[in-house]
Amino acid sequence: MIDRLRRAVLSLSWLLLLAPVCLVASQAVAGPAAPAPIDTEVPRARLAGAGTFRYFGLQIYDAQFWVGPNGYRATAPRAERFALDLHYTRSLNGKKIATASTDEMKKLGLGTAVQHADWQARMEKIFPDVKEGTRITGIYLPDEGARFYRDGKPLGEIGDPAFGHAFFAIWLDPKTTGGALREALLADAGPQ
Helix, strand or coil: CHHHHHHHHHHHHHHHHHHHHHHHHHHHHHCCCCCCHHHHHCCCEEEEEEEEEEEEEEEEEEEEECCCCCCCCCCCCCCEEEEEEEEECCCHHHHHHHHHHHHHHHCCCCHHHHHHHHHHHHHHHHCCCEEEEEEEEEEEECHHHHHHEECCCCCEEEEHHHHHHHHHHHHHCCCCHHHHHHHHCCCCCCCC
C-alpha cells in the first residue's frame, strides 16, 4: 500500500513539474497575443511578420503586421482586414509623418494630386507627434478606408477606400522603398 502511494505521489509530482512546460509550449505555438485594438478590429488576428524601419541607419520604428485567418494576399490586397502596428523608437512630428506618408504614396503612383492634398490634410488632423515608446496602430478596412489608434486609444478614421489601399501600400506594395521591411512583414502572411 505504501509503495502504491509513493508511486502515485511521484507520478503526480512529475505531472506538476511538466505542466508549466506544456503551458509554455502551447503559448509558443499560438504566438503572441494581439494588442487590444487589433484583437477587436481583426477577428482571430495573428502576427504575420515583424521588422525594423531605419532611415540613414537610424532606427525609426519597429513594425508588426497582423492578419486574420485568411491572411494577406498580394494578388487581392484589398480583400481582408489587417493591421500594421508601429512602435516608435524616437520622437517625430505628426505633420512630418503625414508628409512622408503622402510622399511615399506619390512615389508608388497611387492617388491623384487632389487626393494627395485631401489625404495629407486629413492625416495631419489625425497623426499625433510621437516620442520613443509611442505605438500607432493602423487598421485596414476593406471598401471603407483606415482607422488609427495611439497606444490603444482611437485617433480617427479616414473613410476613403482609395486612401486605405494607398496608405498601407507604403509597406506592402512590391514597389515600396522598404523592400526588406516588406519581406519581414509578409513572412507568414498567407492563409492558415
